Amino acid sequence: MLTVASLSRRQLETRLAGPGLLVQTGAFVSRIRSPIRHVADGIALLYGDYPIHGEDGFADFHVGLQHPDGLRRWYQPQVNFDLDGQLPFEPLPEAHAFPMLEWGLNWCVSTRAHAYLMIHAAVVERGGLAAILPAPPGSGKSTLCAALVNRGWRLLSDELALFRPEDGLLVPVPRPVSLKNRSIDVIRGYVADAVLSRPVSNTTKGTVAHLKAPADSVARAHETARPAWIVFPKYEAGTTTSLTPIPRARAFFRVADNAFNYSHMGARGFATLAGAIEGCASYDFRYSNLDEAMAAFAALEAPR
């Protein structure tokens, strides 16, 4: 199958500005339309390994990043994110266009993919077993995820754990890892060949940059994984690395608190999450040193 990298820069821009670029990210195909250079830059840099479909192909999400009409097109230009012609968000400065695409694609999945139980969590896999890292912003989840996927773990997602109710397996949706503020330089220093998008400052999340997903994770985006560990990470400067078991019932409610659609799914959501909790060992994880964190994850044993 063709990938984004098979297109010349001109072909990429022509598709984006015209019929749209149909990109496959795991289980989803998005048709992306945008004449904005920052969007083409981000896609060219970070999406080279992703499969593309012909312009007549099926897409789950039809999204656009366009300049609003009016004078703002010329004076301090802005960008709108649209889904099927609807504008769910306020416009942002044009320079925020690529992060806005990433946030918008996450939003498309988290508000529509109700065939899955969706948790706000990073997911990484090793040997067929997945570690799920649910955590609020500021917990160090993405930094940890970025480090893990560059130390032998496969990226399933930086933001979305998708549990398939039929069998309880995790469905990958590997996309670039969103890094914020200090973690951008931390990962630059930790991952020698890190490919990062241009940092964009003054966003609602501070300065953000996106880390390219490993090519192997993109190539294996059709491979599901069995949930084995639920790890609630918390970065605390100067703290000693520690992994503390959490009783299952308590872990259940904490994961449910991080779900996008647990209530929406009703009894099916309960059964899916209960099955996942039953098969997993759950921990609180405190860390301040990435090498120690990698060692702690490497030492995780498969739950019985």
Add this chain to the structure above:
Amino acid sequence: MAASETWRLRPGQTLQYRQWDGECILYNDLSGDTHLLGDGAVELLLTLRRGPATRAALAAVLQAEFDLEPAELDLETDTLLHDLQHLNLIDTLAC
């Protein structure tokens, strides 16, 4: 509450639950909520799943399971029945 009062599981409740390490989580089919329950509440619900039962019979279940003092048993039984009724998990049968 009268000892002869008869309790039942609310129609529509299927009692999807999991018990781990002495704690129970239960899905409430009527409200869509998920509850964290103690052992006593679970005993009462499982008893009522087999069919309606009087307060006296339910108190006897708790007594057999937890070996409570009489005053403590009365209070525990009434509190649990009240709480489970409040959650729409159980109700009384009309005479």
